[in-house]
Amino acid sequence: MKMLDYRQFIKKNIYGFSLVEVMIAASILAMGSISVFQLFTFTTRSTAAIYNNSVALNLARTTLEQIEAAGASKFSAQNVSIVKTDRNVFNIETLISKLSKIFSQAEVTVKYKQAGREVKLSLSMIVYN
Numbered sequence: 001m002k003m004l005d006y007r008q009f010i011k012k013n014i015y016g017f018s019l020v021e022v023m024i025a026a027s028i029l030a031m032g033s034i035s036v037f038q039l040f041t042f043t044t045r046s047t048a049a050i051y052n053n054s055v056a057l058n059l060a061r062t063t064l065e066q067i068e069a070a071g072a073s074k075f076s077a078q079n080v081s082i083v084k085t086d087r088n089v090f091n092i093e094t095l096i097s098k099l100s101k102i103f104s105q106a107e108v109t110v111k112y113k114q115a116g117r118e119v120k121l122s123l124s125m126i127v128y129n
Helices: 019-070
Strands: 078-082 089-098 103-114 117-128
Touching: 019 089, 019 103, 019 117
Parallel strands: none
Antiparallel strands: 078 089, 089 103, 103 117
């Protein structure tokens, strides 16, 4: 009678993954996914801030150009207007102070809300009356 050797029942090459390997791979994948998600939210917030800042700057510059083109004497000394876009509401405050008979200083301040806080952008220019 022939004796059976237990070694012939054990396979030499075992294929597949153990539970520990799967858990380590899943945790590495989760850490990478979290990093990518944080990058995505940061990019979205930055894009919104850049958009609002560009709109505010363009509104201030356009207002100053209108004052410069028409002359400061055609505008009231203080003015507040509101511009609504599809993403935000901008308050434009214009203050014109007379410096001399010929020159005035025009200051335009644009205020808007970004992420729960108020942001203020100001431009000023010396213009003819």
